[in-house]
Amino acid sequence: xxxxSTRRQFLARSGAAMAGLAGGVDLLASxxxxxxxxxxxxxxxxxxxxxxxxxxxxxxxxxxxxxxxTQHRDxxxxxxxxxxQRVADTPTATEAWRLLFKPSDRVGIKVNTLGxxxxxxxVDAIVAGLRLADVPAENVVIWDRFDVELAQAGFTLxxxxxxVQCRGTDGDAAGSGYQATIESSGEIGSSFSRIVxxxxxxxxxxxxxxxxxxxxxxxxxxNFYGAIHNPNKYHDHNCDPYIVDVVSHRFIRPKWKLTVCDxxxxxxxxxxxxxxxxxxxxxxxxxxxxxxAADAVATDLLESQRKTKGLKSLDEDxxxxxxxxxxxxxxxxxxxxxxxxxxxx
Amino acid sequence: MTPTPxxxxxxxxxxxxxxxxxxxxxWCVACGAAGAVSHLPIEMTLGQDVxxxxxxxxxxxxxxxxxxxxxxxxxxxxKIKCVLCPRECEVADVERGYCGVRENRGGAYQSxxxxxxxxxxxxxxxxxxxxxxxxxxxxxxxxTAGCNIECKFCQNWKISQYRPEQVPSTLVSPDRLVSNCxxxxxxxxxxxxxxxxxxxxxxxxxxxLARQRGIGSVMISNGYIQEKPLRQLCTxxxxxxxxxxxxxxxxxxxxxxGELKPVLKTLETLKEIGIWFELxxxxxPTLNDDPKEIKEMSEWVVKHLGPDxxxxxxxxxPTYRITNLPRTPVATIERCRKLALDAGVxxxxxxxxxxxxxxxxxxxxxxxxxxxxxxxxxxxxxxxNGKCPKCKTSIPGVWSQESALAFKPRAAASQAGPG
Numbered sequence: 001x002x003x004x005s006t007r008r009q010f011l012a013r014s015g016a017a018m019a020g021l022a023g024g025v026d027l028l029a030s031x032x033x034x035x036x037x038x039x040x041x042x043x044x045x046x047x048x049x050x051x052x053x054x055x056x057x058x059x060x061x062x063x064x065x066x067x068x069x070t071q072h073r074d075x076x077x078x079x080x081x082x083x084x085q086r087v088a089d090t091p092t093a094t095e096a097w098r099l100l101f102k103p104s105d106r107v108g109i110k111v112n113t114l115g116x117x118x119x120x121x122x123v124d125a126i127v128a129g130l131r132l133a134d135v136p137a138e139n140v141v142i143w144d145r146f147d148v149e150l151a152q153a154g155f156t157l158x159x160x161x162x163x164v165q166c167r168g169t170d171g172d173a174a175g176s177g178y179q180a181t182i183e184s185s186g187e188i189g190s191s192f193s194r195i196v197x198x199x200x201x202x203x204x205x206x207x208x209x210x211x212x213x214x215x216x217x218x219x220x221x222x223n224f225y226g227a228i229h230n231p232n233k234y235h236d237h238n239c240d241p242y243i244v245d246v247v248s249h250r251f252i253r254p255k256w257k258l259t260v261c262d263x264x265x266x267x268x269x270x271x272x273x274x275x276x277x278x279x280x281x282x283x284x285x286x287x288x289x290x291x292x293a294a295d296a297v298a299t300d301l302l303e304s305q306r307k308t309k310g311l312k313s314l315d316e317d318x319x320x321x322x323x324x325x326x327x328x329x330x331x332x333x334x335x336x337x338x339x340x341x342x343x344x345x
Numbered sequence: 346m347t348p349t350p351x352x353x354x355x356x357x358x359x360x361x362x363x364x365x366x367x368x369x370x371x372w373c374v375a376c377g378a379a380g381a382v383s384h385l386p387i388e389m390t391l392g393q394d395v396x397x398x399x400x401x402x403x404x405x406x407x408x409x410x411x412x413x414x415x416x417x418x419x420x421x422x423x424k425i426k427c428v429l430c431p432r433e434c435e436v437a438d439v440e441r442g443y444c445g446v447r448e449n450r451g452g453a454y455q456s457x458x459x460x461x462x463x464x465x466x467x468x469x470x471x472x473x474x475x476x477x478x479x480x481x482x483x484x485x486x487x488x489t490a491g492c493n494i495e496c497k498f499c500q501n502w503k504i505s506q507y508r509p510e511q512v513p514s515t516l517v518s519p520d521r522l523v524s525n526c527x528x529x530x531x532x533x534x535x536x537x538x539x540x541x542x543x544x545x546x547x548x549x550x551x552x553x554l555a556r557q558r559g560i561g562s563v564m565i566s567n568g569y570i571q572e573k574p575l576r577q578l579c580t581x582x583x584x585x586x587x588x589x590x591x592x593x594x595x596x597x598x599x600x601x602x603g604e605l606k607p608v609l610k611t612l613e614t615l616k617e618i619g620i621w622f623e624l625x626x627x628x629x630p631t632l633n634d635d636p637k638e639i640k641e642m643s644e645w646v647v648k649h650l651g652p653d654x655x656x657x658x659x660x661x662x663p664t665y666r667i668t669n670l671p672r673t674p675v676a677t678i679e680r681c682r683k684l685a686l687d688a689g690v691x692x693x694x695x696x697x698x699x700x701x702x703x704x705x706x707x708x709x710x711x712x713x714x715x716x717x718x719x720x721x722x723x724x725x726x727x728x729x730n731g732k733c734p735k736c737k738t739s740i741p742g743v744w745s746q747e748s749a750l751a752f753k754p755r756a757a758a759s760q761a762g763p764g
Contacts, residue, residue, distance in 0.1 A: 115439045146510070148408070170510045178511065182502075182666060189497070189666045213424060213437035230506055232445040233495055233602070270422040273438035 054290035054334050056297040057083035059345035064264050064283035069121040076125040076285075079345065080260065083287035084129065086343045097133040100257045100289070101202055105135055108200030108255075109142045112223045115272035117153035118206045122262045122285070126204055127164055140164045143195045145226045147171035169193040169227075178229045186245030190228035196251050203255040205291065209263040209282065209298050211271035215239040216314040216321035217302050218272045219295040220259040221247050240322035244330060247291070253332065259294040261286035268305040280305055292333025293340045295324050300337055406514040412459030412546055414447055416574050423452040430493045430542055430569050431607035444543040445508040446491035458489035459547045461514040462522070463504050464538050471721040473535055473565050474657050475623055476694060476706060477742025478584045479749065480716055481723035484563065485526040488538035489514065489547065493569050494603035496590065497666035498629060505539040506665075519551040526560055532746045533583070537565035545574060552581035561749040568611035569603055575614055576757065583749040585615055585622040589656075591633035592642035600632060600667075609649075616650045618754040621743045624654060625696065628673050628681055629661040639681045643688035652691045652709075653741035658682055659696030679703065692741070708733040708740065715740065 059079040064072050081093035088096035101107060107130060111118035123142055130140055138161065144150050147157055147168040158166045169177035178191040179198075196203070205220040212218035214235045221243050225231035234242035247253055263286055269278040286301070288294030299321050303313055314320055328335025416429040423438040427447060434442035436449040446458045470484045490512040492505035499505055504512050517525075526534050534555050536548045541564045552562035561583035568587040570578075579585075589608065590601050597605045615622045624646065628634050639658075646654060658681040660673040678695050682703050685693040695703030699720040706716040713735040717724040727734050731744035743749045 184666065189495075213435070213440070229508065229511055230445065232441050232443055232508070233506075235443070271437070272440065273423065275422065275438075 053339055053341040054288065054293040055087045055089070055341045055343055056286060056288040056290070056293050057086045057343045057345050058263075058284060058286055058297070058301070059083045060263075060282065060284035062283050065281035069119045069264055073121055073124055076121055077128050079285055080122075080125045080129060080287065081132075082345050083285060083343075084258075086345055087287055087289055093129070094132040097129050101130060101133040101135050103134040103136070104139075105133075105202045106139045106200045107135055107141070107202045107204060108195055109140065109204045109206055110196075110223055110226065111142060111144050111150070111153070111155070111206045112208050112218070112226065113144045113146075113149040113153040113155070114226070116208050116210050116265070116267050116274045117149075118208055118262050119264055120154045122260065122264065123155070123206060126206065126260055137164045138162060141195060141200065142166040143168065143193070145169055145193075167195075169195055183249060183251070185249040186241060188228070188234060188242055188245040190230050190246070192229075192249070192251050193227045196224075196227045196255075201255060202257050203252065204258045204260060205256060206260050206262055209261050209266035209280075209284075209286065209302065211267055211269050211278070211302065211306075212319070213271065214319065215243065215323065216317075216319040217295070217299045219261060219298045220291050221295055221323060221327060224252055227252065238320060238322050241326045243323040244326045244332065247327070248330065248332065256291055257289065259286070259288050259291050261294060261298050263298070263301070266302075266305075268302055268309060269311055278309075290333040290340075292324060292327045292335050295321075295327075296335045296337055297340060297342055299324060406461050406509075406516045409457035409509045410459045410461040410514075410516060411450075412456045414454040414456045415546055415549070416571070417454040419452065423449070425449050425452065425454045427454060428571055429545055429574050431571060431604065432493060432569070441508075442493075444491045444493045444540075446489065446543050456544065456546050457509045458491060458514075458544045460517050460519070460522075461489045461509055461544075461547075462487050462517045463490050463512045463514040464488040464501075465515075465517075467529060467531060468535065468537075469721040469723075470533060470535070470563075471718060471723070473537060473563065473586050474625065474659075474694070474696060474721070475563060475584060475586055476657070476716070476718075477623065477655055477692065477740070477744075478563065478621060479532060479561075479743060479746065480726060482533065483529070483531045484533040484535040485522075485529065485531040486535040486537045487517075487522065488536070488541075489544040490539060491543040492540040492567075493543050494540070494567055494601045496567075496601045498600070498627065498661060499665050501538050502665040519547065519554050522551055523555045523558055523560060526555065527558060531560070532749070533561045533563055535563050535565055540569070541566050542570045542574075545570075545578070549578055549581060552578070556581055556583075556750065559746070559750060561746065567601075567603070568608040570611060571607075572610065572614050572757075575611060576618065576754065579615075579618050579620050579754045582620060583752050584743060585620055587612060587615070587622060587624055589624045589626050589642070591626070592638050592645065593633070596633050600629075609645075613649055616654075617757065620752060620754060622654065623657065625657040625659060626681070627659050627661050628677055629667065630670050630673055630677065632667075632670070634673070634677050634681070636680065636684060639684045640688060643685040643690050646685075647689040652689050654690070655692035655694060656685050656690050657694040657696045658685070660698060662697075675701070706740070708736060708738055710738040711736040 084096040085093045088099050090096045145168055150168050155166050177194055179194055182189050183192055205223050207220045207223040210218050215222050215238055224247050263282045263284040266280040266282045267278050268280045286298050324335050334340055418426045420426055425436050427434045427442050432443050436442050438449050441448045448455050448457055465487045467483045468486045470479055470482050490504050490507050490509045541548050555562050563584035564582055565586045594605045597603045658678050660678055662672045675698050682693045682695055691709035695701045704718040705714055707714055713733055715728050716726045732739050
């Protein structure tokens, strides 16, 4: 593959899995269009007739594990931009950001503040990247379920309408942050956060690389349980297929452009709550545009760490990440590690 | 969430068997119950039980109302296992159980809805429905957010299927709730609308206090509770109504995210305890209206619970996640009633069909009409000291507050001593 791909090739890679989309799943209009565009334009290019391998970048620097993460803001920006540039295969990071986001986009950054939380410094680096794409600060909202959990995780709430916004769905009057209607998707029936349903066009998911006592791993797809009003109803059967049902929904899947998994301070066991005994100072970021591939790679890292520490695999611990395979089987992305291009940054 | 306007209560676009306003007024006048009309707005509502707790003014709850939970076990690495309901959720630190209102905080399980009242009404006891429990009396009815199953036909899903933070609530201590109930001359507190099992601690403490002050407590529940907490709770309750969703595991799994077997166990336990209880079966076209199933259910009731446990077959109307099915035909409800009567159940009622003769209570011995009802209102009650005035047969039920408060649960068979 050439060092720099065309926009069509990148978009095709981003939505590679769409080609094998299983029945019964709503198509995501924007990515589908992109794939269609790429397929049409490159119909004569034999290389694009082959399955396209999504890229997932793993950026690590031990320095990130030392001191406070806010001290390493510049390094985080550098690592993130390098990762996105490699994933998008563009000459510059700016071009990569612009490939993903338009200046008119209203971008929702879904963080995870339950238990071991997304680090605000990682989100700062993402916001810096969005500036490269000329997305106005006012168009960016950092969000999760609760104001209180965002604040406890170190985020500064901002509902002023000026600058980057930061708020929880449940932050205002009780219940007002969710749509009044119930949306059905597969087996779930839920009200969605008005933020994801009505107020953003593009999503960046910023989970934490961490173990989960029921789902096996709490990563990008699981993070969107924070977008529905009743996640407590959907933890049976290792959250499968419920997680996939949530992210398949039209409010999420078509908008989800980028995953930046915060692996600066990971946890390989006893999650999702913070448990110092299983802390894993990885000092890294896992970045991808195929959200299934990003979760698959992150899980592989988690499994490796568990093995290193002499723990059972998630499967042996009766917590297999079945939902990742389900997402792959439904064509939401690529879950087979052999078909994912893993890039060390 | 406001009470349904009067006019809309009598507009039923597809229900020819249901009476119109004029019919109801005419009937009420005819039977001497015209005075009840002023109460019809809330009582005649088929669904939408939820109103703001205006009768319990108090501080609006910010966040949640934490209280140490009962019935859980410690597991490794800070996890806990909830043993309140049959679901037995294993919950990691910072996570919640299926009900959404019980949370693990640092290895200790907490209720998040202790005193967090989101709905409060004074309803006729017939609305629960309890037809053999102090007929014609008001029940001070309250709920918090949450439920431990998910019925796709839930009429109160806007409180039962939400987490406490998402539902406006008022903080009401057990003492204040009981005092309010007493000041309004309600002989009973009903824990209802959502699922009381999930606010167990609040219900338990309130019922204990109410009993001390001469007020009974009835739980309106899906029966999804383990035996130990149920027995402990029944030392304070004076009556129970169980929503018996269907007689098939498949229905419970597909439509309610639950299981039938634990509910059957609960019913047998209630029978063993000796507390008064009644059953409600909401009949949904094509889902649980198979005559064979109704017959088997009724036969099970007679065999395991006895013929005196009343069964109420009620009409479904489309709501929540089942909006593609029609309202239950009245003929279907009538057929269910007949099947249950044929199986030997002595008191079988038709529900959500105001003015239907199946709303009335007839003596199981001589078939004499004992209580005539209009919706949830008593039009006439001819019983004398809990007996049929014609043949003097004792009618099963709780007919006085004294007998309600005198109830003492029988010990479990395994706990009873020899002899």
